[in-house]
Amino acid sequence: MGKHMNTNIQSGTCNSGHHLSRRSLMKGLLTTASGMAVANWGALTHSQSIAAEAKRTGKRCIMLYMAGGVSQIDSFDMKPGRPTAGLFRPIQTKVAGIQVCEYLPNMAKHADKLAIIRSMRTKTPDHGPGGYYMHTGYHPSERFPHPEVGSMIAKYCENPESDLPSFVKIGSQSGLYGAGYLGPQFDPFTVSDDGKLPAFANPAVTSEIQDRRGDLLNFMEQRFREQRPGEPFAAHRTSELRTIRLMKARKTFDVSAEWEKAKQRYGNSDFGRACFTAFKLVQAGVPFIEAAHGAYDSHNDNFPVHKACFQELDPAWGSLLQDLQDSGLLDTTLVVWTSEFGRTPAINFQAGRDHFGRAWTVVLAGGGIKGGQHYGSTDRDGFEVKENPVSEADYLATIYKAMGVNYKAKHFLGSRPIRATEKGSTPIDEVLG
Amino acid sequence: MNRLACCSLSLACLLLAASLHAEETLLRDVIDREIKAGWTKENLTPPTKSSDTVFLRRIYLDLVGVIPSYDEATAFLKDTDPKKREKLIDKLLADPRYARQQAQVFDLAMLTRSHKLVEGQVGYRNRGRFREWLAKQFEANEPYDRIAGKILQAEEDGSQLFFAVYNGADEMVTAVSRFFLGTQIQCAKCHDHPYEPWTQKDYHGMSGFFVRTMAVEVAGKSEVTNQKGKQYRVGEKTVGEALFSLEKIDPKTKKKETIPIPPKFLLGDVLKEPETPKDFVEPKLKPGEVPPKPVFSRRAKFVSWMTAKENPFFAKAAANRFWAQFMGRGFVHPVDDFNSQNPTSNEPLLRAIEKELVAHKFDYKWLVREIVNSEAYQATDLGNVTDAMPKFYERARIRPLIVEELVASLHVATGLPLESALKTEPTKDMLQYLGEPADGQGRFQGSMTEHLFLHNGDQFRGLCRPNKGNLSEQLLASTEPWETKVEKMFLSVLSRPPSSEEKERFVKYLSVPVKEAKPTSTPIEEAMWVLVSCSEFRLNR
Numbered sequence: 016m017g018k019h020m021n022t023n024i025q026s027g028t029c030n031s032g033h034h035l036s037r038r039s040l041m042k043g044l045l046t047t048a049s050g051m052a053v054a055n056w057g058a059l060t061h062s063q064s065i066a067a068e069a070k071r072t073g074k075r076c077i078m079l080y081m082a083g084g085v086s087q088i089d090s091f092d093m094k095p096g097r098p099t100a101g102l103f104r105p106i107q108t109k110v111a112g113i114q115v116c117e118y119l120p121n122m123a124k125h126a127d128k129l130a131i132i133r134s135m136r137t138k139t140p141d142h143g144p145g146g147y148y149m150h151t152g153y154h155p156s157e158r159f160p161h162p163e164v165g166s167m168i169a170k171y172c173e174n175p176e177s178d179l180p181s182f183v184k185i186g187s188q189s190g191l192y193g194a195g196y197l198g199p200q201f202d203p204f205t206v207s208d209d210g211k212l213p214a215f216a217n218p219a220v221t222s223e224i225q226d227r228r229g230d231l232l233n234f235m236e237q238r239f240r241e242q243r244p245g246e247p248f249a250a251h252r253t254s255e256l257r258t259i260r261l262m263k264a265r266k267t268f269d270v271s272a273e274w275e276k277a278k279q280r281y282g283n284s285d286f287g288r289a290c291f292t293a294f295k296l297v298q299a300g301v302p303f304i305e306a307a308h309g310a311y312d313s314h315n316d317n318f319p320v321h322k323a324c325f326q327e328l329d330p331a332w333g334s335l336l337q338d339l340q341d342s343g344l345l346d347t348t349l350v351v352w353t354s355e356f357g358r359t360p361a362i363n364f365q366a367g368r369d370h371f372g373r374a375w376t377v378v379l380a381g382g383g384i385k386g387g388q389h390y391g392s393t394d395r396d397g398f399e400v401k402e403n404p405v406s407e408a409d410y411l412a413t414i415y416k417a418m419g420v421n422y423k424a425k426h427f428l429g430s431r432p433i434r435a436t437e438k439g440s441t442p443i444d445e446v447l448g
Numbered sequence: 449m450n451r452l453a454c455c456s457l458s459l460a461c462l463l464l465a466a467s468l469h470a471e472e473t474l475l476r477d478v479i480d481r482e483i484k485a486g487w488t489k490e491n492l493t494p495p496t497k498s499s500d501t502v503f504l505r506r507i508y509l510d511l512v513g514v515i516p517s518y519d520e521a522t523a524f525l526k527d528t529d530p531k532k533r534e535k536l537i538d539k540l541l542a543d544p545r546y547a548r549q550q551a552q553v554f555d556l557a558m559l560t561r562s563h564k565l566v567e568g569q570v571g572y573r574n575r576g577r578f579r580e581w582l583a584k585q586f587e588a589n590e591p592y593d594r595i596a597g598k599i600l601q602a603e604e605d606g607s608q609l610f611f612a613v614y615n616g617a618d619e620m621v622t623a624v625s626r627f628f629l630g631t632q633i634q635c636a637k638c639h640d641h642p643y644e645p646w647t648q649k650d651y652h653g654m655s656g657f658f659v660r661t662m663a664v665e666v667a668g669k670s671e672v673t674n675q676k677g678k679q680y681r682v683g684e685k686t687v688g689e690a691l692f693s694l695e696k697i698d699p700k701t702k703k704k705e706t707i708p709i710p711p712k713f714l715l716g717d718v719l720k721e722p723e724t725p726k727d728f729v730e731p732k733l734k735p736g737e738v739p740p741k742p743v744f745s746r747r748a749k750f751v752s753w754m755t756a757k758e759n760p761f762f763a764k765a766a767a768n769r770f771w772a773q774f775m776g777r778g779f780v781h782p783v784d785d786f787n788s789q790n791p792t793s794n795e796p797l798l799r800a801i802e803k804e805l806v807a808h809k810f811d812y813k814w815l816v817r818e819i820v821n822s823e824a825y826q827a828t829d830l831g832n833v834t835d836a837m838p839k840f841y842e843r844a845r846i847r848p849l850i851v852e853e854l855v856a857s858l859h860v861a862t863g864l865p866l867e868s869a870l871k872t873e874p875t876k877d878m879l880q881y882l883g884e885p886a887d888g889q890g891r892f893q894g895s896m897t898e899h900l901f902l903h904n905g906d907q908f909r910g911l912c913r914p915n916k917g918n919l920s921e922q923l924l925a926s927t928e929p930w931e932t933k934v935e936k937m938f939l940s941v942l943s944r945p946p947s948s949e950e951k952e953r954f955v956k957y958l959s960v961p962v963k964e965a966k967p968t969s970t971p972i973e974e975a976m977w978v979l980v981s982c983s984e985f986r987l988n989r
Binding site: 213218228246258 | 982
């Protein structure tokens, strides 16, 4: 390898020398084009039958994560005229029977795309555990290395030919839970809040030198691994290979030229740029992108906090849906709007709302989701779910099913089989097209 | 536990107790006997002994937090004394770097890398004072029960960071019980624990010891705080109770009623304390001030309970934690989670270490010496086991270098003086990109960001490039044959000589003339980069 020098480091090209063959990885044959073996995470963690089942679905997912806990009553489950209503007024959307907050006018225009699930009933009113539960479908107290949703989708929906990471996390406010038992190759690749790569993603040496020293590194790693199959060594080698590939494809993250125009629609905010970057990454074939927004944790001054957040959220989310539609990607791209929990219907003495998991809202769109509907409901004041409660695992099972991922897939850690989502969880078929 | 297991366990303990009475029995031998028994029981192939080169690198990193220099490595490898490992261990335990390294490890285990302070993060600088204080304790080989007591008393200058980090009774209860008692009782804050004996009364009872404790930042002179980080004072009020919310709603406030819970030792008695005078008024505090020392300190009572010989948690948690520090995995894993659902992998050995640790008055250095002199610690890095931390220690554990070790080792590897290696602090970038390489379960994850940084960040490249008398520059200037230079490189970076195949390959790489007129790097820099970037360097095995 390395005899042919590749000086082109634009997106879409790759140097065979460092190219980890994803096809052979899927088959459990763990060599690279240059014969360098990498961690057999696949065979280590799931059975042959699952490996055979794993296939490209061609689907993508963008998760918009409202960090801190977003208020359902002030967004999609409004209670006008009730004591819990708060200060915001509802507005009519283009779909009869669906109203949203006055500070979400763009979403009112896209209401026909939205499946609004108003009956989330979740178990953890603390940020850390709540975020963990909503990302993995399991309670953190199990102390078991469950993968987060992005890692699971990366595993089953990744494009084996892509040089881009299969799971990009824009900003880390949504928490980093990791690939757990799926192995470090499905770990999130984290970029800054506005979607930019760190400065040192730019190669410091020419590609000739990179290839030359890469050869020497491979030589060292090959000899070293012969009697040392330890997981940490494998993790180090796998990350190295993926990094080389990423450096070759890094231009995809650079949206600055188009951003000048796009920011008028998305709003000139970090989150706006994050959503636009997510759109470009989906176009380039990245199967899962998570973008975190805001500090919604409004124990004090709930209304100004939510108003300010929504004014950034609304144009960004709306333009994302619009661009996906215009480019024909909406049918294959699921857009999830979520959080670690909702906020209390009751307004506290500091005009704030506190953490609340008993009855709150998430929203799905695109990716074959049947839009223009509510699923589930809460009682008059929003204290309890009235119909169709949805658990963390049901919610993830719905996402997995929409993505063509078997939510019952069993993975093995040692001899213990672990389902993608826990037993008893069911996807919401009513929102799936 | 079934009866049979119970029987064999108590039998093993009896035998063990009997054997420990024999004067010559060293703990290291007990360790090896019990670990071997584990291998037999689990039907595992016993590992061979590690090679000298592997042992050398392992013991340097574990005891003094940095790889051996070229001179240190060659001296050890040339030594023909059959007792050379024991000799090296004694030498390193007496090395000033030992205290520094143990302080780093304890600081990180106790405070973690990213915990929030009273305000902002525990900046690297803020740890400085705490680490210096800890290092003094390890230098003097202060007994561990005393170190623990002093951290919780938080009176000595530099010792106060624990309460500045874990501010508020809930955080204190969680941190103290996890680190010092090896238990997680935080669930019992909201409900009685479903499997464990503790109840909400235990949780809030423990909270009562800490509810009056407070940490404040001392308004220091900026020339001091800029250099050495912020200073804190910890004080204790005379009044204040842990409150427990009942299900009953107070008709007046419409909130759940709360009642005060008296301090209660975990699984033990309620604290007997004198009544506070009814007319007592807590003095008003200015910013940066702590209350005067209370006549009766609840926290002091907690410390005496915790560090008492008969405390049911403390010594066991310490034995397990110290073992895990060197062996990768505690008998109970994770180390801060003793519970009935989390079985102990080798109960007799844990008990033996606990008992001996108490008998040796919590002599940390003694225990470390016994552990690292055992065959179990000195096991090979080779074999088919993939787990980073094999459950029955059937292969040496593999751990990533903490970023402090990485920085110091990079300096030593690239031929810079030890002094600069120990003085250089990790940069903000290194802390961010290499600072937390493991997931929450302690498994190394090696992110792409880390590798991007290795490739293109300034630090690694700057050290590999011929510069300021470093190894690359020395080798370029030298007229020695390339074979000798490659040997020197390998011994400097990987603490071992190259294999003949490696030597040949590197010589070929290095002796090819550079074609580019203005090269962005040179073969010597690239070869050094390869050696510091490979998994062999990144991890301790």
